[in-house]
Amino acid sequence: MLREARKKELKEKIFLQALQLFRDKGFEQVTVQEITATCGIGKGTFFNYFAKKEDILLYLGESQIELLQQSMEKHRNIDQPKKQILHVLDDLLHHFSSHSELMKLASMEIIKSASLAGKESKSVQQLHRQLASMINSAKQDGKLHSRWETDIIATAIVGVYFHTILSWTLLEAQYSTINESFRRQFDVVWEGIDHS
């Protein structure tokens, strides 16, 4: 149906224009009026695509899922599960670092909406799911021996990852610092996971 294609196209347009404006002027300084004017549509139309202004940031978080999948594809043939997961998460961290200001805001919104809704956001769920799938494969291929259930392992890793992101937003550190800190934390956690 053409309808669907148009809808998605317009949503993408609103999303991209909004991001550009946010980058230029900062989230708070951009009004919904401004976004819609830039897109050549009426103000009300915005809210047909995003329930709240903040939802642009949630969508940004969700759009990282694509990146995640690309990265998993890229590192599909790495043998050691630890290395594989580390590479994937490092890709995410790296991307995060190159758009840090907006990504920080997006993280806040993801956490906030998750804590208000009492359930995890789409993007966190996805990360969890993809990690679980990597871990399961590794288990089945005999590359990982652990007494923990896959879900528990995935949760632990997501926890470390988010802790890293959070520290970053708080400490305003460089990518190299954060990455280093992440690796150290990951080492500790992995030691508890892998009983090979």
Next chain:
Amino acid sequence: MLREARKKELKEKIFLQALQLFRDKGFEQVTVQEITATCGIGKGTFFNYFAKKEDILLYLGESQIELLQQSMEKHRNIDQPKKQILHVLDDLLHHFSSHSELMKLASMEIIKSASLAGKESKSVQQLHRQLASMINSAKQDGKLHSRWETDIIATAIVGVYFHTILSWTLLEAQYSTINESFRRQFDVVWEGIDHS
């Protein structure tokens, strides 16, 4: 000066009335009008004391500092630094648990404002400082031997603590679960800290 006393008194009144209303109806459902009406003052007066409605939540976070100091006093004479710190942080967690809804919101605001301001909030700074002071005392008394600088140790512990808080807001878990998880994480970190 009487001026100062009155000011503080009114700020406290606004703060307490606002908290009560937030608890009754939820943060979003309470208007500034309502808060000021309950206090018998004009709407504009609110903003002489708190720059934003959200700042009530930040103030709530800061008010935990008192609790922190009380707790440190209470456990001042515990010999082992590990036990001492664990007791203090457990007190904080426990208090957090008994006002969890508001404290979750407050945590979000603390993190948010910290990430926007690019620096840590008062409450986080205080926690860091007090931990550092405990650690330093322990070092000087020969009760703790570590190759790490005091600040690094304090940062690591604050990190674990905040990770715990964050997990809590995301997972909607019970106090006992969270507390258990915190102890485990703390054990791991402490192992890296203490080289006695």
Next chain:
DNA sequence: GTCATTTAATGACTACGGTCATAATAGGTT
């Protein structure tokens, strides 16, 4: 007590996020 000055209180006003009833339009049906 009176005047001057600093500080706090106030509510009309502004700007923006979000709603909603209505208008426009696309797709399908005959």
Next chain:
DNA sequence: AACCTATTATGACCGTAGTCATTAAATGAC
């Protein structure tokens, strides 16, 4: 084409956070 229905666009409108010029009050000097 003519009509009907479901979907999308729209901007007037509403409620509220936050501003600000003005008023009121407190403090201090003489």
